[in-house]
């Protein structure tokens with residue numbers, strides 16, 4: 163990767179999302195590659211991507227990626243399932259450095275976890291409508307059965323911090339009942355949205371109750387971090403001490419409140435940028 167390995171090591175890894183949900187991926191990335199500098203961009207002025215057309219998501223995603231490339235990143239992580247599902251080919255074609263999306267790692271984790279090949283995926287409208295998870299899962303295991311459901315109310319629930327109360331349980335139960343009606347044999351569920359890891363406990367509880375057996379619930383965050391470690395390989399920054407995290411956003415309202423919830427630790431602040 164890169165031409166000059168000594169400088170490449172010191173280049174940051176770029177991560178972008180439509181908003182702050184992608185900080186769940188940054189959290190996993192910092193655990194997997196603690197010495198790396200990370201540049202995070204949240205396109206908070208244009209969030210949500212989940213209900214926009216594929217063309218719009220692609221257009222927005224290309225501007226986000228360019229922002230990161232202009233800052234010399236050695237790798238791009240698309241920490242947004244909607245952008246990954248709708249814009250990965252365009253982003254890969256436009257980037258001189260490797261690009262990792264969320265769908266492939268999430269699908270790989272699901273196939274590793276399932277015992278009977280019955281996998282469910284939940285995500286935004288844009289992710290589910292793209293059929294991206296079905297494409298990857300069927301190409302890897304043609305015998306697998308995939309059920310998919312858009313769950314648009316889960317993003318605002320996670321942002322509101324209503325992640326472990328009666329409302330979260332009711333909403334999760336209503337959605338997951340529909341998913342299990344598609345395939346009562348599901349044994350694995352992919353959280354195909356950056357926001358959903360915050361609701362993992364509730365989703366796991368409700369899914370297990372509906373299935374009447376333990377359900378494996380997987381998300382793409384840690385699988386993406388593993389893929390990033392593989393992609394960086396010997397170009398990893400192995401400095402002593404943690405790398406820098408520089409955060410940028412296209413709108414900064416509510417970020418002080420929202421961002422730490424997704425990152426799991428306090429955050430010094432976002433710099434406002436105009437794409």
Ligand code: DGL
Nearest residue numbers: 180210211212243244356
């Ligand atoms: N980041 C989006 C995703 O993972 C969820 C929020 C949005 O709709 O933009 O699909």
